[in-house]
Amino acid sequence: MTMQSNRNMWLILSGVFVSELAAWIGTIGSLQFLSEQLSSRFLQSSILVSGAVFGIFLAPYAGNVIDRLHPKKILLYSGMLRIAAIGFMLAAIWDQNVWYMIVFQLIIVISSSFYFPTVNAVLPVIVPEDQLMKANMLNFNLTTIARIFGTAIGGVLLTILSLQNVYVISGITYVVLIILTCMLSFDRSQLSNVTHRARSKASFSELFPLMRREPMVKALLIMTCIPFLFIGGFNVFAIELSEAHHFDGLKGIIYAVEGTSILIAGLAMKKLAQRMSKPALLFGGAMLVIGSLIILIIPLMPVQMIGFAVFGFAGGLFIPLSNTEAQVRISKDALGRFFSLKRMIETSVLQLSLIFTGIILDVSSFQTLMIMYAAVCVICLIVARSVFARTAAAVR
Secondary structure, three states: OOOOOOHHHHHHHHHHHHHHHHHHHHHHHHHHHHHHHOOOHHHHHHHHHHHHHHHHHHHHHHHHHHHHOOHHHHHHHHHHHHHHHHHHHHHHHHHOOHHHHHHHHHHHHHHHHHHHHHHHHHHHHHOOHHHHHHHHHHHHHHHHHHHHHHHHHHHHHHHHOOHHHHHHHHHHHHHHHHHHHHOOOOOHHHHHHHHHHHHHOOOHHHHHHHHHOOHHHHHHHHHOHHHHHHHHHHHHHHHHHHHHOOOOOHHHHHHHHHHHHHHHHHHHHHHHHHHOOHHHHHHHHHHHHHHHHHHOOOOOHHHHHHHHHHHHHHHHHHHHHHHHHHHHHOOHHHHHHHHHHHHHHHHHHHHHHHHHHHHHHHHOOHHHHHHHHHHHHHHHHHHHHHHHHHHHHHHO
C-alpha cells in the first residue's frame, strides 16, 4: 500500500492537523482570558503549567490504556473530551471564573495524554516500515503548519469576534475531528495480534526491559531533552529578542523563519537518510540544536535569525526521526507506553525550561541563558553518546 492510498493514515494525520489547529486557536483565547482576569504573570503561568504537570503524572496510566484498547475508541473518546472541555471554557467566560478554565485545561491535558501517544503508536501498525519516516515527517510538518495557522487565525478572530465565539469556532473544529475519527476503519488483522498481546500484559514497568535491549532508544530519550529545552523557552526567547531589538514585528519573523526551516528539513530528510545512518542523523540533529543556541549568543538580529533557522531545521530532523526509530525498535504492543513515557519527558523538560528561562532572564541576560542551555545540552549529548556506546557493547 502506498502512502497516497493509505486512507487510515490520511484520516489520522488530518485529525492531528484539525486537533492542533483548534488547540492553538483555543490557546490564543486562553491567553486573552487570563490577561483579562489576572494581572499577575506568575498566576497566569501557574494556571497554564498546572495542566501540563497533571499530564506528567497521568502518562503511565495513559500508556497502559493505549496498549490495551482499540485505537479508534481512544481517539474518539479523546475528541469527545475536547468538546466537553469547550463547555467549561464557555462557562468560564460567562461567569468570569478562572476555576472553570482550570477544569478546561485539565480536560484538554487528559485528552492530549491519550490522543498523541495513540497516534504515534498506531502509525507503525497502518504504515509500512519503509514509509514510516515519511509519515512521521508529514505528521510533524502538519503540526507545525497547524501551529502557524492556528495562532494567526486565533489572533484575527479575537479582533473581529467575542472570546465566546472564538471558543465556539474551536469547538466546531473539534466536531470535524470526531467526524474524521468515525471514518477510520482498521483491518482486524492489523490490530488483532497487537491488542491480544497487550491486553495480557500492559504493565508500564515492562517497558524498561524492552528499552534496555535497544541502545538507540535509551539514547534518544536522553537527547529528547535537547530540542525540548529550546522549545520550552521559544516563546519567551521571541519576546525577549523583540524587546531587545525594539521591533515588535520580530516575533512574527522568528516564528516564520523557524516554521519554514522545519518544512525544509522535511524535504531534505529523504536525501540525508540515504547518505547517513539514523543514529548519525539523530546525534547530528542534536548537535545542530546546540549550534543554534551558540549562534543566538551573538546579539545581531540577522545572525540570530540564522540561529532560529538552524534550530527549526534541527528540530524538523530530530523529532520525526526519533519517533520513527522508536516505532521500528520497540515492540508494537508496547508503543503506547513508550510514547506516553516520551511525552512525559518532553512535558517535564518543557515546563522546567519555561520556568528556568523566566528566572534567568529576570536575574541575568539572554546571552547567559544561551550559554547555560548550550552547556546543559552538551552534557545531555555526552551522556546519550556514552549510554549508546555502553549499551550497544553490552548487547553485543
